[in-house]
Amino acid sequence: MTIPSRHPRDPLHGVTLQQIVESLYARYGWEEMAARIPVRCFQSNPSIKSSLTFLRKTPWARAKVESWYVRDIP
Numbered sequence: 001m002t003i004p005s006r007h008p009r010d011p012l013h014g015v016t017l018q019q020i021v022e023s024l025y026a027r028y029g030w031e032e033m034a035a036r037i038p039v040r041c042f043q044s045n046p047s048i049k050s051s052l053t054f055l056r057k058t059p060w061a062r063a064k065v066e067s068w069y070v071r072d073i074p
Helices: 017-036 048-057 059-072
Strands: none
Touching: 017 048, 017 059, 048 059
16 A cells, blocks of 8 residues: 655645745745744744744644745745
8 A cells, every 4th residue: 555645736745844944034034934924933042943843843833834935936
């Protein structure tokens, strides 16, 4: 039995959460990220590591970040 993979048209296929956060940070910076998604990991002493830890444990916040990334893909 095989496990179904994500649909090949899925814009997040092959993109890691780290790549998403790094891309948004490079383009917008922590201040804009905190304004759009007001979570402490973007507001107080932000870092890639702390953001990844929080987003991996918080599905609703991860969904918002992924949705923003998908809308932002050129």
